[in-house]
Amino acid sequence: EAGVAQSPRYKIIEKRQSVAFWCNPISGHATLYWYQQILGQGPKLLIQFQNNGVVDDSQLPKDRFSAERLKGVDSTLKIQPAKLEDSAVYLCASSLEPPTSGLNEQFFGPGTRLTVL
Amino acid sequence: SQQGEEDPQALSIQEGENATMNCSYKTSINNLQWYRQNSGRGLVHLILIRSNEREKHSGRLRVTLDTSKKSSSLLITASRAADTASYFCATVGNQFYFGTGTSLTVIP
DSSP states (O other): OOEEEEEESSEEEOOTEEEEEEEETTTTTOOEEEEEETTTTEEEEEEEEEEEEEEEEESSOOOTTEEOOGSSSOEEEEEEOOGGOOEEEEEEEESSOOOSOOOOOOOOOOOEEEEEE | OOEEEOOOSEEEEEEESSSSEEEEOOOOEEEEEEEEETOOOOOOEEEEEEETEEEEEETTTTEEETTTTTEEEEEOOOGGGGGGGEEEEESSSSSSEOOOEEEEEEOO
16 A cells, blocks of 8 residues: 655755645545644644545644635645745644544655755 | 653664653644654654553553653664664654654664
């Protein structure tokens, strides 16, 4: 079974530029998550999709971050414009079912390390 | 914050010793999960314990859950150098909330 795929693995940009990350979840997984992990901290949920609908985006800085999951499969996360404090690893994860069910083990991709100069 | 808090923040032990890390949380949960993260990699699921369970084993892992104290512990027995990683608890109610992590170093 193929895992969660993410690209790119690394990205360096200057502040005020824009950047996009891509995620392909495990086939059949209805729930997709984007996390931001700052060095030395635990992952912080940015947005959760159930199929192609947004379930929770309460911690997404909507003035600069956006995400979509067209057709309920692949997802993209965009930052525009980037700030220095956006430097972090962006992790994508998927699960068969949402957190409220019993089959909610998450499978993570390798992450994208973003450096904003 | 709704995140769990792990302690200790960092732990260094000799190979063969046991490692214990703890997680405390604030909200009610359906289940609690533990994940491992090797440096520069994504998280890997280790074990899930439901809110009506008190203890669970998986290989060298033993997890306990005390919902009255809102705390959980992860015990790794007979540690190996390959266990060196960061360990996170995740509390699961309507959403996932990851803790701050424990950095474990196992010295060969």
